Amino acid sequence: MSSITISMSVNGKAVTAAAEPRTLLVEFLRETLKLTGTHVGCDTSQCGACVVHVDGKSVKSCTMLAATAEGAAITTIEGLAKDGELHPMQAAFREHHGLQCGFCTPGMVMSAVDLVSRHPNPDEHTVREQLEGNICRCTGYHNIVKAVIAGAAAMRS
Amino acid sequence: MTATGNAEGFGASVKRKEDQRFLTGKGNYTDDINRRGQSYAHFVRSPHAHARIRGIDASAALAMPGVLTVLTGQDVAADKLGGLICGWTIHSKDGSPMKAPAHPILALDEVRFVGDHVAVVIAETASQAKDAAEAVAVDYDVLPAVVSTADAAKPGSPLVHADVPSNLCYQWELGDKAATEAAFKNAAHIVSLDLVNNRLIPNPMEPRAAVGDYDSGTGTFTLFTTSQNPHLARLVLSAFVGIAPEHKLRVVAPDVGGGFGSKIFIYSEEAVCVWAAKKVDRPVKWTSDRSEAFLSDAHGRDHVSHAELAVDAEGRFLGLHVRTTAAMGAYLHTFSAAVPTYLYGTLLAGQYTTPAIYVEVDAVFTNTAPVDAYRGAGRPEATYLLERIVECAARDLGKDPAELRRLNFIRKFPYATPVALEYDVGDFDASMDRALELAEYSTFPARKAEAARRGKLRGIGFSAYIEACGLAPSRVAGALGAGVGLFESAQVRFNPTGNVQVFTGCHSHGQGHETTYAQLVSEHLGVSLDNIEIIHGDTAQVQYGLGTYGSRSGSVGGSAIIKAADKIIAKGRKIVAYRMEASVDDIEFKAGVFKVAGTDKQMTIAEVAFNAYVPHNYPLEELEPGLDENAFYDPQNFTFPSGTHICEVEIDPETGVTQIVKFTAVDDFGRIINPMIVHGQVHGGIAQGIGQAMLEGCHYDEETGQLITGSFMDYCMPRADDLPNFTIDATETACTHNPIGVKGCGEAGAIGSPPAVINAVTDAIGIRHMDMPATPERVWRAIQSTRLPRAAE
Numbered sequence: 043m044s045s046i047t048i049s050m051s052v053n054g055k056a057v058t059a060a061a062e063p064r065t066l067l068v069e070f071l072r073e074t075l076k077l078t079g080t081h082v083g084c085d086t087s088q089c090g091a092c093v094v095h096v097d098g099k100s101v102k103s104c105t106m107l108a109a110t111a112e113g114a115a116i117t118t119i120e121g122l123a124k125d126g127e128l129h130p131m132q133a134a135f136r137e138h139h140g141l142q143c144g145f146c147t148p149g150m151v152m153s154a155v156d157l158v159s160r161h162p163n164p165d166e167h168t169v170r171e172q173l174e175g176n177i178c179r180c181t182g183y184h185n186i187v188k189a190v191i192a193g194a195a196a197m198r199s
Numbered sequence: 200m201t202a203t204g205n206a207e208g209f210g211a212s213v214k215r216k217e218d219q220r221f222l223t224g225k226g227n228y229t230d231d232i233n234r235r236g237q238s239y240a241h242f243v244r245s246p247h248a249h250a251r252i253r254g255i256d257a258s259a260a261l262a263m264p265g266v267l268t269v270l271t272g273q274d275v276a277a278d279k280l281g282g283l284i285c286g287w288t289i290h291s292k293d294g295s296p297m298k299a300p301a302h303p304i305l306a307l308d309e310v311r312f313v314g315d316h317v318a319v320v321i322a323e324t325a326s327q328a329k330d331a332a333e334a335v336a337v338d339y340d341v342l343p344a345v346v347s348t349a350d351a352a353k354p355g356s357p358l359v360h361a362d363v364p365s366n367l368c369y370q371w372e373l374g375d376k377a378a379t380e381a382a383f384k385n386a387a388h389i390v391s392l393d394l395v396n397n398r399l400i401p402n403p404m405e406p407r408a409a410v411g412d413y414d415s416g417t418g419t420f421t422l423f424t425t426s427q428n429p430h431l432a433r434l435v436l437s438a439f440v441g442i443a444p445e446h447k448l449r450v451v452a453p454d455v456g457g458g459f460g461s462k463i464f465i466y467s468e469e470a471v472c473v474w475a476a477k478k479v480d481r482p483v484k485w486t487s488d489r490s491e492a493f494l495s496d497a498h499g500r501d502h503v504s505h506a507e508l509a510v511d512a513e514g515r516f517l518g519l520h521v522r523t524t525a526a527m528g529a530y531l532h533t534f535s536a537a538v539p540t541y542l543y544g545t546l547l548a549g550q551y552t553t554p555a556i557y558v559e560v561d562a563v564f565t566n567t568a569p570v571d572a573y574r575g576a577g578r579p580e581a582t583y584l585l586e587r588i589v590e591c592a593a594r595d596l597g598k599d600p601a602e603l604r605r606l607n608f609i610r611k612f613p614y615a616t617p618v619a620l621e622y623d624v625g626d627f628d629a630s631m632d633r634a635l636e637l638a639e640y641s642t643f644p645a646r647k648a649e650a651a652r653r654g655k656l657r658g659i660g661f662s663a664y665i666e667a668c669g670l671a672p673s674r675v676a677g678a679l680g681a682g683v684g685l686f687e688s689a690q691v692r693f694n695p696t697g698n699v700q701v702f703t704g705c706h707s708h709g710q711g712h713e714t715t716y717a718q719l720v721s722e723h724l725g726v727s728l729d730n731i732e733i734i735h736g737d738t739a740q741v742q743y744g745l746g747t748y749g750s751r752s753g754s755v756g757g758s759a760i761i762k763a764a765d766k767i768i769a770k771g772r773k774i775v776a777y778r779m780e781a782s783v784d785d786i787e788f789k790a791g792v793f794k795v796a797g798t799d800k801q802m803t804i805a806e807v808a809f810n811a812y813v814p815h816n817y818p819l820e821e822l823e824p825g826l827d828e829n830a831f832y833d834p835q836n837f838t839f840p841s842g843t844h845i846c847e848v849e850i851d852p853e854t855g856v857t858q859i860v861k862f863t864a865v866d867d868f869g870r871i872i873n874p875m876i877v878h879g880q881v882h883g884g885i886a887q888g889i890g891q892a893m894l895e896g897c898h899y900d901e902e903t904g905q906l907i908t909g910s911f912m913d914y915c916m917p918r919a920d921d922l923p924n925f926t927i928d929a930t931e932t933a934c935t936h937n938p939i940g941v942k943g944c945g946e947a948g949a950i951g952s953p954p955a956v957i958n959a960v961t962d963a964i965g966i967r968h969m970d971m972p973a974t975p976e977r978v979w980r981a982i983q984s985t986r987l988p989r990a991a992e
């Protein structure tokens with residue numbers, strides 16, 4: 043199959059690479075750029091393990107063609123911590139034991155950061171509703187909800 | 200601060216060491232691994248529930264771009280590979296061994312469930328393999344199929360295996376039949392109940408994956424795979440499938456994204472990847488997509504039961520008789536035969552003094568995916584049955600459900616049950632009392648009345664469970680049919696500079712062993728957490744191990760680590776005695792420091808390690824250099840976690856939508872190493888239990904055997920907005936027979952919670968029983984059924 047050239051900015055770095063036109067953004071990140079922090083948990087856009095930010099908004103990267111992200115600014119879980127310091131949301135997940143196996147975690151954290159940008163001071167109900175598109179099989183969500191509320195508070199201050 | 204003054208030791212909610220990598224995208228899961236020159240596998244799967252394979256024509260696929268090879272069951276047979284096995288042999292009532300039909304890694308002449316493995320295409324890229332798999336032409340002769348567990352053994356049902364009459368794998372029994380029959384003769388009441396334990400699909404969030412590699416220079420195979428027990432995978436692939444001898448096969452289970460039992464097992468795909476790597480002389484990678492996971496991961500539960508409980512006039516349980524039909528699916532799986540027998544029938548005493556119990560289990564083959572252990576494995580099925588029938592007894596007799604349970608509680612330990620277990624310790628009143636208090640049971644009637652004023656139905660439900668963890672001892676398991684030992688091993692290695700590497704045969708896939716085990720070692724040896732590294736999941740690094748399942752890692756794996764650490768201390772005392780010119784008996788060890796009793800002479804454990812590796816002044820005549828100890832620990836008994844779960848629900852009768860307004864769990868896990876992690880395990884377990892009770896259920900089409908619930912759009916996984924916050928607390932009776940008093944906490948949530956939910960829902964509606972899952976539709980219909988007679992008035 044013929045390939046096309048795709049350019050975008052990923053975690054602040056300009057990248058250009060060749061890929062098949064049918065390549066999904068998540069495949070481009072994982073296979074071409076070897077950024078394996080973004081995960082694939084399903085094939086029906088249900089689980090949210092693959093959430094990244096595209097121009098600041100959370101997107102399920104299994105649902106978007108890499109070619110559609112041409113010219114966009116992408117942030118993945120690898121780009122969230124700055125200068126070796128965890129992002130406040132990452133730190134809150136650690137502090138509140140919001141992760142167990144860690145597989146849903148990158149998508150969960152990326153979704154949570156986006157959630158806070160829309161709901162800076164979310165209550166439990168809001169967090170639960172807003173995370174409807176992210177499935178975690180390990181934690182029962184109890185500690186994820188706690189972590190997101192704490193992470194939101196830390197992001198405000 | 201713990202008893203030894205170690206702020207990072209036993210009882211401290213230390214933040215997890217593994218989180219840094221998971222939170223920054225630096226985890227190393229199997230699909231993150233890529234080998235030089237790697238090729239990709241895609242499996243051709245059966246679209247039929249049952250069919251004979253007349254022929255396979257791979258010529259079109261082989262001509263497609265990038266395709267390296269197409270392998271079928273004929274190639275497997277030509278290479279004389281063995282099949283997958285069931286590691287536990289159950290014997291029927293008549294003494295005959297279970298029927299264990301062959302389970303080839305690629306089907307030879309017949310397929311037996313939708314998703315069964317027919318062929319594998321290996322190509323340069325994943326999409327080329329996938330495209331070419333579509334072009335493999337399989338000529339099927341479709342045969343009749345049976346998918347219903349209840350119907351499988353009925354006369355006239357199609358046979359899954361031609362040589363297994365009535366689809367009966369085994370007909371097992373446990374308990375005293377005559378005594379149980381006698382108990383029913385003396386009963387004042389007989390409570391009976393029919394129930395289904397719904398089939399579940401485990402769905403860890405990381406799909407299974409495998410990368411097989413072969414080094415022709417050394418003749419060594421390496422398999423990276425999503426496994427809960429890499430040594431067991433190596434044993435089966437070596438001894439039974441016959442891929443390579445154990446010493447030429449390395450199995451690595453790196454970071455694994457959840458298992459819940461489904462990654463204990465040895466599956467076709469990983470066997471094929473490692474075998475094919477030699478055939479194509481390239482690494483071969485396979486990553487399951489979610490649709491394949493639904494079809495081919497081992498499923499859980501799937502029981503149909505009839506139970507009767509004999510009760511005296513005061514409400515004391517006299518006898519329990521249970522008849523269960525349990526689905527095995529199309530083939531016996533790694534531990535499937537043990538699940539509805541020794542992990543189920545043995546738990547039917549629960550927390551009660553019922554003196555006579557008799558259970559019969561028929562295991563049947565059906566044209567469905569294999570069924571095997573899923574979080575709890577047999578104990579959730581036992582607990583659901585028992586706690587449902589006890590609840591029905593309370594309702595039939597007009598007794599308070601908490602009081603009826605209390606009336607029957609076991610209070611003397613050790614207690615030998617009529618179903619082969621000996622509970623070493625427990626305090627069921629303590630967990631019940633605390634749960635009643637936290638759930639505010641005494642004021643429930645007021646909440647129910649208040650809900651009624653708003654037009655809502657409110658109900659409360661109990662579950663007082665006991666379960667058995669850390670399957671053991673090996674001697675007993677072997678006598679009951681286990682094909683493996685059930686010990687655990689550990690190695691504690693000091694490096695010359697005083698830091699410690701601990702190798703464990705258990706495997707962490709979310710449980711946080713890198714933290715919990717480090718806490719154990721920190722407390723025991725007085726080394727700081729930062730100086731301890733836990734290594735697991737690689738047969739080339741870890742001496743041996745049986746992996747993680749059955750909530751065994753704390754009680755069995757942790758005890759093995761302590762045993763190895765004790766050997767370190769024993770050797771350290773000898774070294775210090777020599778250096779200090781004192782008697783070994785006078786050397787004391789506490790918090791990382793060896794002291795000569797009654798003097799100020801001392802050496803830190805780091806100094807001892809340095810001396811052991813730089814043995815210039817060292818008793819070389821009596822003692823080997825080095826400070827590195829190995830231990831194997833075989834438990835004397837199971838451990839018995841127990842507790843009380845209470846669920847309170849509110850139902851909107853117009854829609855059937857059920858909301859869990861409060862879920863309380865008070866568990867006795869014995870001593871707790873890291874409360875934060877233990878609570879997390881309980882949360883996750885309860886979420887899966889509530890999932891089973893309210894949302895999840897696997898369905899196959901009765902006619903065609905097609906999996907109807909084959910994606911996250913059809914199979915309802917619990918989401919954040921389906922669940923409440925949980926109210927959790929613990930009581931403690933320490934396990935009496937292991938060195939750390941730990942019982943295990945990984946499965947209790949999924950064991951205790953389903954009956955609590957259904958007891959609450961049926962209480963709210965005012966009906967006796969409802970099968971899981973209590974979906975809004977089912978609940979609404981049940982409410983309508985209670986209203987019909989009134990509507991007719």
Ligand code: FES
Nearest residue numbers: 083084089090104
């Ligand atoms: S992988 Fe994208 S939603 Fe599941």
Ligand code: FES
Nearest residue numbers: 142146178179180
């Ligand atoms: S932490 Fe395992 S799926 Fe969420």
